[in-house]
Amino acid sequence: MLMWTNQAPQTDSPMVSQNTGPAPPQLFTLENCTSSSRIRAFLRLSRIATDDTIRQHLNEIKPGSCNSYFRTKIAPQWKARQELIQYCESRGAELRHETDQQGSSAQKPDFDLTLDPYVLKEYQRKLESQYSVCQTIENWVENEKGVESIIREQTSNVLNDKCYFNDWMAEFKRLNSQ
Numbered sequence: 001m002l003m004w005t006n007q008a009p010q011t012d013s014p015m016v017s018q019n020t021g022p023a024p025p026q027l028f029t030l031e032n033c034t035s036s037s038r039i040r041a042f043l044r045l046s047r048i049a050t051d052d053t054i055r056q057h058l059n060e061i062k063p064g065s066c067n068s069y070f071r072t073k074i075a076p077q078w079k080a081r082q083e084l085i086q087y088c089e090s091r092g093a094e095l096r097h098e099t100d101q102q103g104s105s106a107q108k109p110d111f112d113l114t115l116d117p118y119v120l121k122e123y124q125r126k127l128e129s130q131y132s133v134c135q136t137i138e139n140w141v142e143n144e145k146g147v148e149s150i151i152r153e154q155t156s157n158v159l160n161d162k163c164y165f166n167d168w169m170a171e172f173k174r175l176n177s178q
Contacts, residue, residue, distance in 0.1 A: 022076070027039055027042055028087050030095075033087070033092065033137050034137060039084055043085075047077075050078075050155075054158050054159070058158065058163070059162075066166075067171075070171065074155065074159075075172050078148075078152065079176060088140075089145075095137065096134045099130040103127050103131075152169060152172075156169060
């Protein structure tokens with residue numbers, strides 16, 4: 001009766017390392033978007049490995065190496081986190097659209113209440129549950145986007161303190177467009 005399900009392949013725990021690189025592919029599932037603890041763990045560890053410890057890392061490099069450090073260490077982590085957040089944002093939008101379509105009067109199934117007087121109530125309960133899942137995804141995605149914005153701003157400020165002034169956000173966008 002209801003169109004979408006919360007199915008995703010069961011995987012082992014994602015490997016989250018201190019190395020830079022893309023997010024583990026196991027994280028890109030609907031299940032991880034609806035129950036975001038694994039994704040949030042990756043985001044937290046990625047932030048710890050790069051942004052939270054940037055002062056210590058910058059003390060170990062020469063000021064002339066800032067661009068290289070940004071390109072090889074910071075930007076890949078920013079991109080990995082951005083891709084995960086965007087993936088869940090798009091999955092949340094898809095689920096919202098599907099749920100809206102299911103809830104529209106044109107898509108509602110024709111129930112025979114004489115056979116089962118509770119079928120309509122059950123359908124409405126499942127629809128409300130789907131809307132709740134959509135809202136959960138949308139809420140944590142917006143929260144993480146806000147956190148990313150703050151962290152990137154702080155990281156840019158630290159880079160500007162240690163290195164020379166550069167528009168690190170523009171540099172990140174430029175690197176992502178290549």
